[in-house]
Amino acid sequence: MLGNSLLLAIREIRRNVLRSFLTILGIVIGVAAVIVMVTLGQGATAQVKTQIESLGSNLLIVRPGQRMGPGMSADAARFTLADVTALRREVPSLAAVAPGTSQSMTAIVGNENWSTTVTGTDNAYLLARNWTLAAGRAFKDGELRAGKAVCIIGATVRKELFGAQNPIDQRVRLKNLSCEIVGLLQDKGQSSMGMDQDDLVLMPIRTVQRRIKGDQDVDVIYLSVRAGRSMDRTIADVERLLRERRHIGPFDEDDFSVRDMREITNMLAGTTTVLTSLLGAVASVSLLVGGIGIMNIMLVSVTERTREIGIRLAIGAREDEVLLQFLVEAVVLSSFGGLLGILLALGTSLLLAGMLGVPFILDGGIIALAFLFSAAVGIVFGWVPARRAARLDPIEALRHE
Secondary structure, eight states: OHHHHHHHHHHHHHHTHHHHHHHHHHHHHHHHHHHHHHHHHHHHHHHHHHHHHHTOTTEEEEEESOSOOTTOOTTOOOBOHHHHHHHHHHOTTEEEEEEEEEEEEEEEETTEEEEEEEEEEOTHHHHHTTOOEEEEOOOOHHHHHHTOSEEEEOHHHHHHHHTTSOOTTOEEEETTEEEEEEEEEOOOOBOTTSOBTTOEEEEEHHHHIIIIIOSOOBOEEEEEEOTTSOHHHHHHHHHHHHHHHTTOOTTSOOSEEEEEHHHHHHHHHHHHHHHHHHHHHHHHHHHHHHHHHHHHHHHHHHHHTHHHHHHHHHTTOOHHHHHHHHHHHHHHHHHHHHHHHHHHHHHHHHHHHHHHTOOOOOOHHHHHHHHHHHHHHHHHHHHHHHHHHHTOOHHHHHHOO
């Protein structure tokens, strides 16, 4: 009986192809919109996580006086290189400890100039911040100890000052300081915050302290936690050591902050997930509209086929057979709309992912859910017309003009 109802439904749909297509258009748009929104949202979430991870491996960022609160000051004492040495020596769960002090400066090469950020640090910065060298070398120990005028530049600085030329062994002027370029950082692109990660110049920290900033301050310390070690335990060890070195009393608030990059990752990923869910819910309204369209057309179809229904009932068709025929027709319509919507969504998602620069992540679960939902729409909104057809009086139906 089900097979016969399916054949009759397909025959009826083929007989009114244009009307059938217009009927399922809402379903097509709804299914496509839901899949596209979820796919792009998942791609954006994955991109955010990747960009955060590119900032560093198991990264912790320690800053003085960044979190305001009772008993704290925005001008808390800066760190020193002695604090960096103590962290390296006394916290064994740290894979890398890198000091950092930065200054905005204009880099000049010949007639070209570019405003960038000069960061004083050491080779541990490359490990902590997950940087690799595209060319050249890292700093030598002697250069770090003596504060030599050598530097490693990012891809943006290279492009703006040297174009396609090889910058290695060439010199760049920073104020009155002429710096030899010994390394070129691998391109990273923009961060999740929209900042250009490649717009930087790295120099030995002693060089920046003595010859650019004129102090001994360390503005920030980057920490990379060893794989397999507890992040929370490491944070506690770092806080304990720094409180001891900064002579903070047992009941006093910290005058420094330890920021776990996992917090930022979870926050941004959570935000994109909520937005994806919201957009998917808004797009699913189209499925409701499509279901109403199916019910409307099926009611019209019942009216048009009143005599046909009356003949079927008069020659012995049962009410449940008539109900099944119209219900199957509604489900076939909505399911066909779901399939078209899936095909449209895949093509649109692939196109938009390329245009927006986010990964194309195909989620089979959301595709299956969207298709099943479209079929369920056919059942729900096809029930009323099918029930109406099944309850027609055969005598009255035969009299219908």
